[in-house]
Amino acid sequence: MAAFEKTPGWLDWYANPSKPRFQVPAGAVDAHCHVFGPGDQFPFAPERKYTPCDASKDQLFALRDHLGFDKNVIVQATCHGADNRAMVDALKASDGRARGIATVRRSITDEELKELHDAGVRGVRFNFVKRLVDFTPKDELMEIASRIAPLGWHVVIYFEAVDLPELWDFFTSLPTTVVVDHMGRPDVTQPVDGPEFELFVKFMRENPNVWSKVSCPERLSHTGPRALGGEQNAYRDVVPFARRIVETFPDRVLWGTDWPHPNLKDHMPDDGLLVDFIPHIAPTADLQRKLLVDNPTRLYWGESHVA
C-alpha cells in the first residue's frame, strides 16, 4: 500500500508512452522534470498543497531512455517542500546525467549548499504560483539568490502571466541567470502579439540574463488537440507562443517534458507525443540543437564555479 493517499482526482503519469516520431538530437536534455517520492522512502512535505502518485528516479530514467534523451534536469517539486532528498538521490544515481534545481530556505548552511552542488544542483526555484506554495518574503529570496550566485547557480522562477508586472522589479534585480518556467504561463486565448505576451517578450529582450522553458503545452492549451491517440499536431493553440520565443531567443530557451505532470486536471499526455510537439515550435535542425542540446548543456554542464 502506498504511504500517502493521493489528492482526489489525481491523474497518474501515462504508462507505456509511444516512441516519438521526432528523433531528438544526440545529447538532448529533458530540462524540466520531477521525481515524486516514492512516498514511503522520501515522504512528501507536511506543507504540500497536493499529494501525488509516486514517480521514482528509475521510472524517470526509463522514460529518458525511451524518448531518446541523454540527460535530465530534475526540478524540486513543491510537494517535497525544501526537503531535497528525493531529487538529490536521483542526481546521485544518474552517473552525472542529471542536474538539479533545489528549493532552499534562508536557514541553509554553506556546507549544505556545497553538498547540493557536489550532488549536481545548479540552481534554486522561486515559486510564485499561489495554488502551489505559501508566500516567501522577497527579502528572504533575495538573500538566497545572493548566496547561490557565487556558486555559479541560477534562479528558476515560476509565476502566472498576470503577475509579471508586479514581480518585474524583483525579477530584474536578481543577480544571476534567471530561467522562467513554462513561458511564464501565458493565456493562449489572447493574441500572441497582444499586450500580455508582448510584456513577456519585452522581459526577455531587455534582460539578456533571462531564459525561458518553452514547456508545458499540455497545461497552457485550451483548444488542444491533446497529445493522445497518435496525435501529431497536439496543442496547436500553444505553438505560436512557444515558436515566437524559440525563434526570437534561440540561445536562451530550454525544453522539458514536465514528467510526471503534477496537477493536470483534464488529461495526462502521452510523453512520446509531447516530444513530437518539439519540431512545431523549433522547426529547423539548428533551432532544435540549440533548444535540446547546446543551451541546456552550457547552462547545466558548463564550468563549475565552486572551488
Ligand SMILES: O=C(O)c1cc(C(=O)O)oc(=O)c1
Ligand atoms: O503547474 C503545476 O502544478 C506545477 C507544479 C509543480 C510543482 O509542484 O513543483 O511544478 C511544475 O512545473 C508545475
